[in-house]
Amino acid sequence: MEQQPGPVNWAPWNLDPLPGMARLWAWEAFAHGAEAVCYFRWRQAPFAQEQMHAGLLRPDSVPAQAYEETAQVAAELAQIPDVSTARADAALVFDYASAWAWETQPQGRDFSYFRLVFDAYKALRKLGLNIDILPPDTADLSAYKLVLAPGVATLSAPFLDALAIHQGIALIGPRSNSKTAEFAIPLPLPPNLPGLNATVARVESLPPDVPVPLTAGGNFLHWREKLETTAEGIETT
Incomplete structure (x- = not known):
C-alpha cells in the first residue's frame, strides 16, 4: 500500500x-x-x-x-507478533473490465464506474463496516452478511451460482450484468439474476441538474433503470 x-x-x-x-x-x-x-x-x-x-x-x-x-x-x-487476517462482514465486488466497459460506453457524460464503486465504499465505511474487495469471479459468498456489486458489466457464472445460494443481503447496482463478455446486450435482458423476476426495460442517464426525487427520500442521480416484473412484492420505477 x-x-x-x-x-x-x-x-x-x-x-x-x-x-x-x-x-x-x-x-x-x-x-x-x-x-x-x-x-x-x-x-x-x-x-x-x-x-x-x-x-x-x-x-x-x-x-x-x-x-x-x-x-x-x-x-x-x-514488537508485535504475527496476526491472522480477519474476514469482513461486508464485501464489495470490483471489476476492472467494467471500468473499461463504461469508459468506452458511459451513456452519460459524468457516468463513472470508479465513482459508483467508491460511493458504495464510502457509505459502508461511514457505517463503520470493514470491507473485503472481491474479484468478479468470486465463487463463495457464504462468509458475508452483505455483498455489493455495483455496475459489474458481466456477472460471471461462478458469482451468479454463489449469489443464488447466498443467505445474506445482496445489493446489485445499476448497469449490472447488462453486457456479454463480447460487449453486447445479453438475452435474456439484464439483470437476469437468480430468483429475481425483473427485467431492465429502459435506462436513462440524468444530467447533474435533473435529479429524480424518491418517495422515501433522496434522488436518482446520474442513472435510472426502469424495471418490468410480474412478481408480487417487487416495485418498478
Whole structure:
C-alpha cells in the first residue's frame, strides 16, 4: 500500500499532513490487511515534474517529518507478533473490465464506474463496516452478511451460482450484468439474476441538474433503470 510522506503534487490543493498522520495511515493500512506499506518517495526530487512531491528525506537529504514516524512504525512492528487476517462482514465486488466497459460506453457524460464503486465504499465505511474487495469471479459468498456489486458489466457464472445460494443481503447496482463478455446486450435482458423476476426495460442517464426525487427520500442521480416484473412484492420505477 503506497503512502504519502507529506504534501503531494497532483491534488487541487496539496496540504501538509498533520504530525502523526504518516504513522496513522500506515497502521490503518495494516489493520485493513495490507501486507506491505511503501512510501513514495525516499527523497524529494529537486527536478522534473514531481519535484514538489514530498519524500521521507528532503531534497538536501535531511530527514523530513515522516521519516521519524516511519522509523517508529518499523520499531512497533518488530514488537508485535504475527496476526491472522480477519474476514469482513461486508464485501464489495470490483471489476476492472467494467471500468473499461463504461469508459468506452458511459451513456452519460459524468457516468463513472470508479465513482459508483467508491460511493458504495464510502457509505459502508461511514457505517463503520470493514470491507473485503472481491474479484468478479468470486465463487463463495457464504462468509458475508452483505455483498455489493455495483455496475459489474458481466456477472460471471461462478458469482451468479454463489449469489443464488447466498443467505445474506445482496445489493446489485445499476448497469449490472447488462453486457456479454463480447460487449453486447445479453438475452435474456439484464439483470437476469437468480430468483429475481425483473427485467431492465429502459435506462436513462440524468444530467447533474435533473435529479429524480424518491418517495422515501433522496434522488436518482446520474442513472435510472426502469424495471418490468410480474412478481408480487417487487416495485418498478
